[in-house]
Amino acid sequence: MALKKGVDVKPASGKLGILLPGMGAVATTFIAGVMSIRKGLGKPIGSLTQLGHIRLGKRTDGNSPAIKDYVSLAKLDDIVFGGWDIFPENAYEAAVKAGVLESKDLEPIKAELSAVKPMSAVFEQAYVKKLNGPNVKKGTSKMDLAQQLMEDIKQFKTKNGCDRLVAVWCGSTEVYRKPTDVHSSLDKFEAGLKASHDDIAPSQIYAYACLKMGVPYANGAPNLSLDTPALLELARKQSMPITGKDFKTGQTLMKTILAPGFKARMLGLEGWYSTNILGNRDGEVLDDPESFKSKEVSKLGVIDSILQPEKYPDLYGNISHVVRINYYPPRGDAKEGWDNIDIRGWLNYPMQIKVNFLCRDSILAAPIVLDLALFMDFAARAGMSGIQEWLSFYWKSPMTPDGLYAEHDLFIQLMKLKNTLRYTKGDDLITHLGAEYYD
Ligand SMILES: NC(=O)c1ccc[n+]([C@@H]2O[C@H](COP(=O)([O-])OP(=O)(O)OC[C@H]3O[C@@H](n4cnc5c(N)ncnc54)[C@H](O)[C@@H]3O)[C@@H](O)[C@H]2O)c1
DSSP: OOOOSSOOOOOOOSEEEEEEEOOSHHHHHHHHHHHHHHTTSSOOTTOHHHHOBOOBSOGGGOBOOBHHHHSOOOOGGGEEEEEEESSOOOHHHHHHHHTOSOHHHHGGGHHHHHTOOOEEBOOOTTTSTTOOOSOBOOOSSHHHHHHHHHHHHHHHHHHTTEEEEEEEEOSOOOOOOOOOGGGSSHHHHHHHHHTTOTTOOHHHHHHHHHHHTTOOEEEOSSSOTTOSHHHHHHHHHHTOEEEESSBOOSHHHHHHHHHHHHHHTTOEEEEEEEEEEEOSHHHHHHTSHHHHHHHHHHHHHHHHHHHOTTTOHHHHTTOEEEEEEEEOGGGTTOOEEEEEEEEEEGGGEEEEEEEEEEOOHHHHHHHHHHHHHHHHHHHHHTTOOEEOGGGGGGBSSOOOOTTOOOOOOHHHHHHHHHHHHHHHHTOOOOOOOOGGGOO
16 A cells, blocks of 8 residues: 555554564564563664664764654553463473573563463464474364464454554464465455365464454564465455565574675676574474475575676676575574685685574564564554564565565665654655755
């Protein structure tokens, strides 16, 4: 939907419920983090909504308010958490199992965290081959399961006295699937739900249920989920914002920082080899070739779309781009990524860059979940619906309207995000034109 300049944004009054399908490492690190920050026990590092500023007007104006003071965002104190998982453990137990946060950080919030219990999940093992859990709904059809999710959403909202809800998928990566005929329109999708069509994934049942209930939806995993004509149609019909796919955290974040720099300087790229070891449950799921395929497709798209080989054949016409993920249990959530980058300079002389990123996956993902939830709630209150391209900043594989290529360059993405916020407030966009050229 076309966005008006200077929109009336409904106030962020009352409570915001954040619903998380999948309450594993990322989701529990996010929930525990918000609870710690609310108690003043930690800082929201990595979160643009909590720490970022936005410049308004000329550089000489000296006017750069905090983003959270500039646009109307829900306060951390007003957030309540809910979600679904195939395992019945509460968020405290799941966080201990995930092993991301240490007990010194979990113990002070144990009571609050333990009170967040997952609702029973919609799950089909054909879509996540490596997992099997007991906390799963039974239903007569996929439509019946969708209705059970809608009932969960309704009850959660009433029980917790929420004013608004927003959902962020933090569930496992499902196997790679292309959209089929059942995804081609909402009518066909609904008929498919009733007939329990094999091609409808659990993540799509959540997306359907949330959108039907007027809940904006973000997809943190690389699998298709809501990126289908049928669910786009539903989002438009319900005037709901949607966004995805695949949180941009470790290695891909680095790629979208470095590749724009090479291109800016017209340096050539011959090859980019990326490998990772990780030992969390996500790593175990990605050890299945079909789930890895979803991730691989999501990770591989980035470089080509930033470097535009069709426009720069001499520099980027023949890149070898390889991505590997190896499941290695001793590392847990503390992933290690290696990148070997073969670049070319003046007269085609070769050079190499090595990046060794010892990162923590969920520590990087948690602030993204927070920002997405707050910005999606903002978008809904601002009347923004359909694909929220201004949130591409957060995604490895940003959803785009038909016919448009995805923007992957982190710096263009950030400018787009901030300019969208300025636009909603009716302020001038920042062009970075030199002061001497202004009238
Ligand atoms: N951590 C990162 O940096 C990062 C980056 C990008 C994307 N992701 C994606 O985020 C997702 C979560 O990652 P994680 O590290 O928390 O994984 P995780 O394995 O710790 O958590 C995923 C949880 O989802 C649950 N689950 C699976 N299918 C479900 C279903 N149908 N309904 C409800 N629950 C379901 C699992 O039981 C598990 O508890 C994964 O898809 C991952 O690929 C993570």
